[in-house]
Amino acid sequence: MDNGTEKSGSYGQFASQLLGALAGDRGLQSIVEIGFKMLQNPLIVTDKSWKALAMASEVDVPDDKDWNALRENGLLTPDAVAAGVRENLADRIDRSDAAFRYQTAGMAYPRIFKRLTVGEKTAATVSVLEYLKPFSEEDVPLLNLLCDAVSAELQKSRFRQYSRGMLYEDFIWNLLEGRLTDPRAIEERVRLLNLGLKKNIYIFVFDVREYDVRQFSVSYMRDTLEQMISGGRAIVYNNYIVITASFSRARDIFKTELLNLGVFLKKYNIRCGISRRCTQPSELRFYYEQALDAMRVGTHMDGDRYIYPYGEYAIYHISEACAGAGGVKKYGHPALEALMAHDREYQTHFTASLYAYLRSFKNITNAAGALHLHRNTMVYHLKRIEEIMDLSLDNYDAVQQIELTFRLLEYDKKIERYLKWDELPESDH
CATH class of the missing domain: 3.30.450.40 (GAF domain)
Incomplete structure (x- = not known):
């Protein structure tokens, strides 16, 4: 042949x-x-x-x-x-x-x-x-x-x-638009369309408006991000990439799981807000907005980060609302203002000690260690703090208000004025 x-x-x-x-x-x-x-x-x-x-x-x-x-x-x-x-x-x-x-x-x-x-x-x-x-x-x-x-x-x-992809995108789009609200009808549609949407859902919202689209298309970025999140399905919605990641069992989004994603987002200047766990698809719009809130508040608080889980920024979301309605002046506890005024007048650092004490869940040893103080010095500080503020740190309601005041100060970027972590002496007046 x-x-x-x-x-x-x-x-x-x-x-x-x-x-x-x-x-x-x-x-x-x-x-x-x-x-x-x-x-x-x-x-x-x-x-x-x-x-x-x-x-x-x-x-x-x-x-x-x-x-x-x-x-x-x-x-x-x-x-x-x-x-x-x-x-x-x-x-x-x-x-x-x-x-x-x-x-x-x-x-x-x-x-x-x-x-x-x-x-x-x-x-x-x-x-x-x-x-x-x-x-x-x-x-x-x-x-x-x-x-x-x-x-x-x-x-x-x-x-x-094409039909399977469009059915999923159309379903998620209608949920985000609030056009599907009946839980039973939604559950039936998930079953009939075989969409694979499981019980526990997290919403990831990626802001791709700042990255250089000349490098590659939004559709490529959508597919790339989808690959990086297990259980995730991505769509483009309102100029954001939105990923719904669903799981059969409840799970938390741990920082270690997001490490590679964070490196990638930093490289391409993309920020991501993550909602808390959603268990009702009818509430997807609420959790989408929650992820947007996390991204907005997180960017304000930590501009050098690129991933913002709502759970880490929920208290600052409250602070944002308070800031728009009077802020520290209206909602701050006057006893904390008295303590800060004392620090300014006498060059003491009791505000820093109180802050560390509350951040350490009122553990004296841990608070002293965080400030490189002797434990006895921290005990003395707490006694003086109660005297200056004229209240007991065992007063639950008062301490909660002081905690909120600290969060408001953090949101306003004012707390650094009072917390000189590297300049604290071993004793104060």
Whole structure:
């Protein structure tokens, strides 16, 4: 058998396999695995936000970090996407009807890119990595055949996938708009639509207005953030990225779980507010607004942070409301003002001692340690504080009002005037 006949036979064999995969409804992954046998090189199908739809699962390419990112996370790294934007790669793919070879300095191996269309619009891209064998002219008709099959599969599954995504987005959008309020009707819709929304929900709201959209699109950022939050589903709503993360069992959002997310958000200048746990989807609008409150108040209090769980800022949300209605002058306890006036007049630091004592849950030893004081000195301070304020620190109501006054001072950024942590002497007047 000559080479021409052999190539023709291989082409026909692969065409038959692809047709069988399409007719048998075996899915996109099956088609990509056939494509790997056809081209004898790793390949991947990505959507327009560079999210992996399917890739050859048998291939390990240890020295290509972008390929590994796609294998491990299903998304290109933001740096890789930004590099592609700088090189106008997406635009070139959109403008090219034919496949083209491409390599930048950051790519360990050359690629062949071929755009896929559904309804005359670019829907996805097939990328082939020149890793196991060099590219050849014989790859072109095989790649075109593969792309025709992938396009047909995308066309076939487009309505199903699009409908599921749109049903979820429409459902969440209506909840956020307050258009769905009947708990029983909502529960029934979740069941009928098989949306996978579980009992315990947290709302993450990301403010993407300050990050540089020239690096990559909001849709790419949406998909990237969705990947970083387990149990999360993302939509774009009111110019924010909103993620509903739901879990079967109640759980808290711990700082350690958010560490990587915080590093990422800082890099791209994105801030995030997180609601408390929501157990009723009908109240999603309330918790969305709570996440916005957390982000606004948190940014005011801690501008150097990028993640703001509402639980950490709830007291400052109260302080914000008080500040708008009279603030410390109206709601502050006069006894604390008397103590601060004494500190100003006599250059003492009793306000700092009281603050540390209350922040330490009235534990004298811990408060003394926080201020590097001897315990006996702290005992003396507390005695003098009660004398100056003319009240007992065992008076629950008075102490609660003093606590609120401290929070108001913190919100107004005034408390540093009275708390000189590194200048406290061993004794005061």
